[in-house]
Amino acid sequence: MKPHIGTDAGALYGRQPDAFAEVRAGQGSAAGAAVGGEQQIVGAKLEVLDVPGDRIDELGGDPEAAGLVVLRALASGCWPCGGLSDRSPVVTLPRTVADVLSDHVVFEVECIDRMYLNVWMPRLAAVGWPGSSSAIGATGTPPPH
């Protein structure tokens, strides 16, 4: 099946399908499989996508590879940009906040902030009776007679 531009798309562009570079025969079936035979992009129906010549250059120069890149991209809902290497699958793994933050920190300072301190009298901190030798007394001090 030779790829061609759908009539709706052709009308929308106001151009003839041959204004676009042809993609090798054989990719049409791949296109059909990849995009379910019809891909809708904002009202323009493309039965199978043709890849313009200059876009093939941008996508690495190999029409077949470029076609596949375009098809993959269409299947995922976007148009490819840049060279082939840019379109390789990107697996986004969560990174640590510290890693991402390092690109955006102008400077950082570590400092002791607020300190709330107890100011107490050690010699007045035990249970007991007032007359013991340790001023107030200590736990277990025997009661006076």
Next chain:
Amino acid sequence: MDPMTKMFVADIHHFVAAHDLELVHFAKGQRKDDVTQRFLAGFTAEEGVLYVGRAQEKAGVWRTQRRYNPATGGSYAWLVRSSALINHFYFYCLDADFGPFFIKFGTYFPYTAKLCVNGNEWAKRQAARAGIGFQALDNGFAACDDVDRLQAICDTLGPEHIDALLRKWLKILPSPFTGEDEAVGYRYRVSILQAEFSLTQMLDRPVAGRVFFEQVIRDNLDIGRPDQVGLVFDRRVITRGPRRTPGTFRTRVITDGVTPSLHVDYKHAKVKQYHKQGRALRTETTINDTRDFGLPKRLTSLPPLRQLGFTANRRLLGVQRISHNPVRGAEAFTAVTAPIVRAGRERIPGLRFGDPRVHALLQALLVHRLLPRGFTNRELRTLIAPLLGQRVEDITAGKMTYDLRRLREHGLIQRIPKTHRYRVTDTGLQHALFLTHAHDHLLRAGLAELTDPDPPIPSQLRSAARTYQQAFDDLTARSGLAA
């Protein structure tokens, strides 16, 4: 002890009168910081007492009990620990080294006091003395000429500085204990009730910092789980059995006004993270009980506590994961939607999200991307008119020129050299596709599902919204009954 208490309170009143100070009676719930800021604003000396405050607060006290000897039947006085609502006197002061701080005395035996200092304020004063230029950010730093020297200063704050501050001001302020008491061993000692260790990271893009932090919150709502907390504090957390680690393991997002903060607990310690004054990411570890980490409470535990606190801050940032860098997204969105202002005069309007004309332009870009020779003003006009429900002749060339300029200056299209044709850039295609999808398929479709009184098919979003509304109404009704 009554004479001692009366003498101490009388000394405080004499001190207030002698120094012409204001005695503020704090009302319940009154923010003492706000009062202090008012006095601080009018204080011109390098150091001194700003004012004295009085408040009734609960405190641990000693009370005497009459007890009897079981053998002889004779009575004797016995001191027992108790709590009571007693008067406290706050001395809000400004110190040349520490800046603002307060010390408050309980007016009941054994006259325990509390001292509150801020290490960042101390660092500010030391930096100024060392001739380091800086710009303050609340109790931190927004900018600094020499960050390494500033950090070196911050690293030197130790127990000896705090102890010296206390000794200095105990000599200045009224004290329940005399010099003779001190000579025979009645000397105050300092222990740590609460210590905060902060890491302030100043961000390069203030507004994006908030977006970044909100994404951090969204991606780390499980950070308070025991396994994560164990990593943050580098402690083994036991969740079962008789030796389970005490405390509640949870992640709290507390929003004060519009500022959210993330809170994680470990025993009595907490790590808090928030976007400080719209400019910095602040991570603070607060240790409320040094024994949680096997350290005594005395002030000499400060160096190992410091190590623990700062390590916990770093570990939190190392444990928290983020699925993407939202700063990039925020920048890209702003780059398209915000106006561009050049040389303070030339203003190129932004492509506002939600504006029908902007979305018509974006849709047109998606079509024009496929044209190898680009497109002209007229071709764009032909495409835009039906999208806006207008006739082609109603859209003038001037209007299109205005739109073409907007698109070009925002990097969505570029002019093909030596022609009057334009070409959609890679950025233009990416933005147009995504914004169109978001607007048409997400927002418009979602809002239709929510607002349609008679939807043609059941909608999960609509069901969820109605369930939420029902739950909210139930809660409101219950609250009304309870009231």
